[in-house]
Amino acid sequence: MTLPPGQRAVEGFPRFGTHLHHPPPAVPADHALEFGGALTEGFRLSLAELAALPHRELRADFHCVAGWSATDLRWEGVPFGDLYRTRIEPLLAPGAVISHVIFEGLDHFQSIVALEDALNADVLLADRLDGRPLDSDHGDPVRLVSPGQYGFMNTKHLARIEFRTTEPPNPDRWSPIAGHARARVWSEERHRYLPGRAVRPVYRWLIAPIRTLSARGSRTGGR
Template identity: 70%
Template sequence: MTLPPGQRAVDGFPRFGTHLHHPPPPVPAEPVITIGGALAKGVTLTTGDLAELPRRELGADFHCVAGWSATGLLWEGVAFEAVYRTHVVPLLAPDTVISHVVFEGLDGYRSVALLEDARAEDVLIADRLDGRPLDGDHGAPLRLVSPSQYGFISTKHLCRMEFHTTAPPDPDRWSPIAAHQRGRVWQEERHRHLPGRVVRPVYRGLIGPIRALSARGSRTRPR
């Protein structure tokens, strides 16, 4: 098995996230994804709307920027590209050129991706993992899955997508741990300003403490 530079395989699929020891947000009775930004009007997608799009299965590893990889995962859902073509493109003015997408989760987490990265063939809006519906620890009811980028791009509990014609404001621009703006795993784009190889030891040292804190908020045992 070949992993991206600096990654190590782990058993199972650890629960990581920004809220650490807090439990995942409740799953809404009727999940939706709101879509806004530089569009002629906003739109709200229901799970029924997503069910009308072709479904896909995707076997892919999950790579955390901290340096661990969960391997052999099977995701199911709909391609982001299909959602974009079907529900976003018709709402664009003829001269509007989208460059960035902001993904937001029910837990308040936000990630930003270049549109060209989000439209890659392997990017899904997933609702199932390894033959089962997503649980709260791994992003229920819906999450982004972008295997070619570090996990911080793959927003869990996805509830909103915003489309922008320029890069949105970046509150973490000068943070000492500012994540890379693209986060491509094979280029080892971990940190905004430092080479990936340099920050590996620091990030790896955080795996144990973060995993322990995250487990406190887990609703399921690590599989």
């Protein structure tokens, strides 16, 4: 098994996220994905409508920016590129050129993804993992799965997807652990300003305490 630079395989699939010791957000009974931004009109997709769209299965590893990798996960979901071409492109104003996509979760976490990265063939709006619906620890009811990018780009508990013609400002750009704008794992783009190799020791030191705190907020006990 070949992993990207600086990554180490772990057993299972730990719960990580912005919640830390807080439980995952509750999912409204009438939850639907909202689509907006630089479109002629926004729209919503209910979970039933999303489930009815063509799905594909994807076997892929999940790489955390801290340096661990959960290997050989089996995701199922709607290819984002297919959804973009069939539902988003017809709603673009003439001459509008989308450059970035904002993925926002029910916990208000956002990832800002360059459109060219979002359109990679292995990017999914996933609703199943290893043959089961997503649990609350791993992003139910639907999450972004972008295997070529570090985990902080893979927004969980998706609530809204917004399309922009320019790169939006990143509120965390001056954080000491500011994530890279592209976060491509094979280029080791971990930090916005520092080389990936330079921040490896710091990020690895954070794995154990973050994993402990995240487990306290788990509703399912993880995989």
